[in-house]
Amino acid sequence: MTERKRGDIPRAQRLAQDAAEAADVRRWRTHPDVVALQVERVRSQVDRLCWAGIILGLAFTAANVQWFAAAGSAFGSLPWLTAWFLDPTVCLVLLGILRAEQVTARYQVRTGRWVRAAKWLTLGATYVMNTWSSWAAGSPAGVVLHSVPPMVVFVAAEAVTDLRDKLTDAVQAALVKATDVHEPVTPDRERPARRMFADYLADARHAWTPAVKVTPAWVREVTGCSRGLSSRLAAELSAETREAASHGR
Structure with a gap:
C-alpha cells in the first residue's frame, strides 16, 4: 500500500497531526533541561561580551593611570617604568573578585560586605586615578573622556553579577513550572509516572x-x-x- 500524500488526508486529520506536532515541540522547548541549555548558551554569551568590555575598559585606563603615576618622569626612567605596575595591581584584584562572583552568582551564593567593598574600592581608585588630572586642569571634556571607561567597567561589574543571578532564576523557574519529570518517550519505554x-x-x-x-x-x-x-x-x-x-x- 502506497503512503498517502498529505493532500489526500482529510483536513481535520491534518490539523490533528499539526496540533500533535506543535504540542510535542512545545513540550520539549519548555523541558527544564532544554531551557537550562538555552540559558547556559545565553550565559556564555553574556559572560564573553561583559568580560570583553571590562578588559577593554581596563586596558584603556592603564595608560591614563600610568601617566598619572609617572607624574612627568622621563621616558624609560625607573619611576616611569614602575608606574605601569599601579593599574595592573588594582585591576588584577578587581578581576579576581569578578571571576569569583561569576561562580557564586551562578549558584546564588551571596558574598559578604568585604567583597563588595573591595570591588567598589578598586573601581573607585581606577576612576580617581583616571580623572584626577582632568579635574585639576579644569577640563570638562577630559573628565568626560576619562570617566566613561571606568564607569562602564563599574556598571558592567555590578550588572553582570545580577544577570547571572537572574539567569539562574530563569532555569529554576522553568524547573518549578514543570509539572512532571520529563523523559523521552520511546516505543519500548513507557512514560514515567508524573510527580508534582x-x-x-x-x-x-x-x-x-x-x-x-x-x-x-x-x-x-x-x-x-x-x-x-x-x-x-x-x-x-x-x-x-x-x-x-x-x-x-
Whole structure:
C-alpha cells in the first residue's frame, strides 16, 4: 500500500497531526533541561561580551593611570617604568573578585560586605586615578573622556553579577513550572509516572524530624528532586515547620 500524500488526508486529520506536532515541540522547548541549555548558551554569551568590555575598559585606563603615576618622569626612567605596575595591581584584584562572583552568582551564593567593598574600592581608585588630572586642569571634556571607561567597567561589574543571578532564576523557574519529570518517550519505554511539587513536598514532610535542619541538599537526598526544585521545597517546608513550632505543635 502506497503512503498517502498529505493532500489526500482529510483536513481535520491534518490539523490533528499539526496540533500533535506543535504540542510535542512545545513540550520539549519548555523541558527544564532544554531551557537550562538555552540559558547556559545565553550565559556564555553574556559572560564573553561583559568580560570583553571590562578588559577593554581596563586596558584603556592603564595608560591614563600610568601617566598619572609617572607624574612627568622621563621616558624609560625607573619611576616611569614602575608606574605601569599601579593599574595592573588594582585591576588584577578587581578581576579576581569578578571571576569569583561569576561562580557564586551562578549558584546564588551571596558574598559578604568585604567583597563588595573591595570591588567598589578598586573601581573607585581606577576612576580617581583616571580623572584626577582632568579635574585639576579644569577640563570638562577630559573628565568626560576619562570617566566613561571606568564607569562602564563599574556598571558592567555590578550588572553582570545580577544577570547571572537572574539567569539562574530563569532555569529554576522553568524547573518549578514543570509539572512532571520529563523523559523521552520511546516505543519500548513507557512514560514515567508524573510527580508534582506536592508529591515531593509530601516526601520531605514524611522524612523530616525536629532534629533535622531543612536545607536544599537534605531535600534532594530524601526526595530525589532536582537542585533547582530543592530550594523551593526547602523554603516551603521550613515555613511549615516554623509555623508549626509557633503554634506549639
